[in-house]
Amino acid sequence: MIFDSLKNSGLYCSLHPRLARAFELIGSTDWTAVEPGIHELDGRDIYVNVMDVDLKRKSDAKLEVHNEYIDIQVLISGREESFGWSERRNLRRPLAEFDAGNDIQLFDDEPQTYYTVRPGxxxxxxxxxxxxxxxxxxxxRKIIVKVRR
Known part of the structure; x- marks a missing residue:
């Protein structure tokens, strides 16, 4: 898990060949003007889900994991969004088998910690x-940029 300012995004581009392009697209797009939904930025190698959502209580938020994609999540509007976090290797209470078609598995474990993301x-x-x-x-309003590993 990485949590930082978008101003520092260049520090992370060497971690994966597609991250430079992903952060370039994040910084060069007016996300307030993009319709909600899935938008391919570089085919299925980099795509974004633009979401307008109501936040939920901690007890209603389930931990999730992905195998094929790295998530870059950015708050576009709103005061703040919190995230629960735990190491995947410590998750013990799956709610279902891994769904390869949607690249997700949900867990009912309690997060180890919470952190808060603000715009920028x-x-x-x-x-x-x-x-x-x-x-x-x-x-x-938030975006989730999915970057294929």
Whole structure:
């Protein structure tokens, strides 16, 4: 899990060949003007899910993991969004088998910790990270940029 300011995104581009392109697209797009939904940025190697959502209580947010994609999650509007986090290797309570078609598995474990993202910041979640997004109060717009590993 990485949590930082978008101003520092260049520090992470060497971690994967597609991250430079992903961060370039994040920084060069007016996400307030993009329709909600899935948009391919570089085919299925880099795509974005633009979401307008109501945040939920901690008890309603389930930890999730992915195998094929790295998530870069950015709060576009709203005050803040919290995330639960745990190491994937410590998750013990799967709610179902891994869904390869949607690249997701949900868990009912309690997160080890919570952290909060505000506009101008991002969190990057790797396949080793269990994460429970969209925790808090209110309505937000966010993007989830999916980068194929």
């Amino acid at each position: 910041q991002f969190t990057m979640l790797l396949p080793e990270d269990g994460h429970a997004p969209m925790v808090g109060e209110g309505h937000i």
